[in-house]
Amino acid sequence: MKALIIGCGIGGPATAMALREAGIDAAIFEAYQDKAEGVGSFLNVASNGLDALRVLGAHRQVMAAGIPTPHMVMWSGSGKRLGEVANGLALDDGTVSHTILRSDLYRIVRDEAASRGIPISYGKRLVSFDDTGDQVTARFEDGTEETGDVLIAADGVHSRTRAQLDPGAPAPRYSGLYSFGGIVRDSDFTGEPGVYNMVFGKRAFFGYTVAASGETWWFANLPRELGDVPPDWKPLLVEAFKDDANFSAELVSRSKVDLALPVYDLPPLRTWHKGRVVLTGDAAHATSPSSGQGASQAIEDAIVLARCLRDAADHREAFERFEAERRERAERVVAYSRTISNSKAAGPVGRVFRDLMMPFFLKKTASQESLSWMYRHHVSL
Numbered sequence: 001m002k003a004l005i006i007g008c009g010i011g012g013p014a015t016a017m018a019l020r021e022a023g024i025d026a027a028i029f030e031a032y033q034d035k036a037e038g039v040g041s042f043l044n045v046a047s048n049g050l051d052a053l054r055v056l057g058a059h060r061q062v063m064a065a066g067i068p069t070p071h072m073v074m075w076s077g078s079g080k081r082l083g084e085v086a087n088g089l090a091l092d093d094g095t096v097s098h099t100i101l102r103s104d105l106y107r108i109v110r111d112e113a114a115s116r117g118i119p120i121s122y123g124k125r126l127v128s129f130d131d132t133g134d135q136v137t138a139r140f141e142d143g144t145e146e147t148g149d150v151l152i153a154a155d156g157v158h159s160r161t162r163a164q165l166d167p168g169a170p171a172p173r174y175s176g177l178y179s180f181g182g183i184v185r186d187s188d189f190t191g192e193p194g195v196y197n198m199v200f201g202k203r204a205f206f207g208y209t210v211a212a213s214g215e216t217w218w219f220a221n222l223p224r225e226l227g228d229v230p231p232d233w234k235p236l237l238v239e240a241f242k243d244d245a246n247f248s249a250e251l252v253s254r255s256k257v258d259l260a261l262p263v264y265d266l267p268p269l270r271t272w273h274k275g276r277v278v279l280t281g282d283a284a285h286a287t288s289p290s291s292g293q294g295a296s297q298a299i300e301d302a303i304v305l306a307r308c309l310r311d312a313a314d315h316r317e318a319f320e321r322f323e324a325e326r327r328e329r330a331e332r333v334v335a336y337s338r339t340i341s342n343s344k345a346a347g348p349v350g351r352v353f354r355d356l357m358m359p360f361f362l363k364k365t366a367s368q369e370s371l372s373w374m375y376r377h378h379v380s381l
Contacts, residue, residue: 001024001025001149001150001309002024002025002026002027002148002149002150003015003016003019003024003025003026003027003148003149003150003151003152003309004026004027004029004136004138004146004147004148004150004151004152005026005027005028005029005152005154006029006126006138006151006152006153006154006155006160006161007028007029007030007031007153007154007155007156007283008028008029008030008110008120008122008154009106009154009155009156009281009298010105010106010109010281010295010298010299011154011280011281011282011298011299011301011302012028012030012154012155013028013109013110013112013113013118013120014052014053014056014058014109014113014298014299014302014303015152015154015280015301015302015305015306016028016113016118017056017058017109017112017113017116017118017302018055018056018302018303018305018306018307018381019305019306019309020116020117020118021055021056021306021381022306022307022309022310022381023310024306024309024310026118026152027118027119027120027121027146027148028113028118028119028120028121029121029124029126029138029140029146030120030121030122030123030124031123031124031125031126031155032122032123033122033123034122041101041102041179041180041181041182041219041259042099042100042101042102042181042183042217042219043099043100043102043105043289043292043294043295044069044087044097044098044099044289044292044293044295045062045066045097045098045099045100045105045295045296046087046088046097046292046293046296046374046375047088047089047090047091047095047096047097047375048088048293048296048300048374048375048376048377048378049097049293049295049296049297049299049300050062050063050091050095050097050098050296051091051095051378051379052296052299052300052302052303052379053299055303055379055380055381056112056299056302056303058108058109058112059095061108061112062098062100062105062108063095063098065100065101065104065105065108066098066099066100066101066104067098067099067100067193067194067209067211067212067217068096068097068098068194069087069096069097069098069099069194069195069196069209070086070087070088070090070096070097070194071084071085071086071087071194071195071196072084072085072086072087072195072196072197072198073195073196073197073198074198074199074200075197075198075199075200075246076199076200077199077200077201077202077203077243077244077245078202078244078245079244079245079246082200085371086371087196087292088292088371088375089371089372089375089376097292099196099209099217105295123142124140124141124142124144125140125141125142125160126138126139126140126141126155126160126161127139127140127141127160128164129151129161129164129277131151131274131275131276131277133275133276135147135148135149135276136148136149136150136151136275136276136277138151149276149315150276150277150278150309150315151276151277151278152277152278152280152305153165153277153278153279153280153283153284154280154281154283154298155283156281156282156283156286157172157264157265157266157282157283157286158172158264159279159282159283161277161279161283162269162279162283162284165273165274165277165279166269166270166271166274168270169269169270170266170267170268170269172264172265172266172286173264173265173266173267174226174262174263174264175262175263175264175265175288175338175341175342176223176224176341176342177205177221177222177223177224177262177263177288177341177344178221178222178224178233178260178261178262178263179219179220179221179260179261179262179263179289180219180220180221180222180233180237180257180259180260180261181217181218181219181220181259182217182218182219182252182255182256182257183215183216183217183218184215184216184218184251184254184255185213185214185215185216186216186251186254187214188247188250189208189210189216189247189251190210191208191209191210191216192210193209193210193211193212194209195209195210196208196209197209197246199244199246199248200343200344201240201241201244201248202243202244203222203223203239203240203241203243204220204221204222204223204237204240204241204344205220205221205222205344206218206219206220206241206244206246206248207219207220208248208251216251218248218251218252218255220237220240220241220248220252221263221341221344222236222237222240223344226262229260233257233258233260234252234253234255234257237249237252237257238252238253263288263289263341264286264288265286265287265288265334265337265338265341266282266284266285266286266287266334268285268331268334269284269285271323272284272319272322272323272326272327273319273320273322273323276315278305278319278322280298280301280302280305281294281297281298281301281302282294282298284301284326284330285297285326285327285330285331285333285334286334287330287333287334287337287338288334288337288338288340288341289337290337290338290340290341290344291333291336291337291340291374293333293337293374297329297330297333300326300377300379301322301326301330303379303380303381304322304325304326304379305318305322306381307380307381308321308322308325310381329377332373333374336374
């Protein structure tokens with residue numbers, strides 16, 4: 001069997017490595033001409049994602065490039081401490097969730113896949129595919145095409161593969177938030193390493209953690225109409241945070257702010273597969289970053305899909321098994337994350353209710369039992 005993988009983000013290389021472990025050949029096709037060095041801010045790889053990377057033998061590199069961040073403390077914009085919750089649950093060997101630059105995570109999984117002999121082709125933007133029943137052919141903008149036994153979409157929330165697989169599939173949902181992030185080395189900004197401070201501000205959401213090196217890694221979520229893009233985001237962010245009882249406005253004012261990304265998730269799809277084509281990761285169940293689970297869910301998908309393709313009688317059975325095993329969990333993560341995103345975009349009345357109820361919510365969700373469904377989930381080949 002030969003698998004064509006569309007997309008070389010995080011899920012694509014992880015899927016290729018899992019398939020290789022299952023004895024299945026794979027080739028990756030990436031739309032962009034260049035590699036993803038320097039692209040994006042940073043993200044959370046939760047403990048369950050690191051557990052999945054361990055199955056692929058790639059967890060140590062990710063942990064070495066990231067910073068351990070096992071705890072989150074929630075604050076109101078007035079400076080009131082609302083409560084604390086774990087950022088993932090430690091694995092049996094003590095491994096905790098890590099925060100890593102998105103470009104570093106891309107680089108690590110891509111280079112690991114390439115080191116295992118998996119071919120990666122760039123400048124291969126999918127135009128269409130043709131499923132003949134016996135094989136599937138992917139056609140690209142540059143006029144080339146490639147034929148394989150199955151086509152695996154790992155091409156993200158705005159997946160071209162999904163649009164062609166099911167033209168009636170729901171469009172990605174805008175969360176009402178734009179996302180920003182940066183890293184600042186400044187002794188004025190301090191905090192306890194390994195702790196995410198999450199601030200539900202009066203006008204926007206702010207989060208930061210401090211690395212052992214002294215750098216402050218920060219991100220912000222700003223409620224904004226989609227497409228309402230100013231010439232310069234920094235003054236808007238500073239204005240949004242200026243009345244909050246923390247150093248968010250000052251930190252943003254000293255940062256470079258040049259990357260604003262609208263935050264999307266994906267409503268439940270009617271199907272994840274058709275014929276010889278299957279959707280994975282964000283192409284099937286994109287979640288907002290609020291859960292810190294996007295990368296981890298894509299890596300879990302990779303392992304489960306490879307196992308199903310190895311063990312099932314044919315691709316149809318494999319895809320059915322894959323969807324049956326993954327759909328409920330992935331959609332639960334999407335719904336959980338959307339609830340958090342909605343609280344970040346709350347209006348004045350909503351903010352008052354949120355700040356009153358947040359301590360009770362955190363107390364309820366702080367136990368390991370309430371978090372185990374998300375983090376105590378082991379996948380295997």
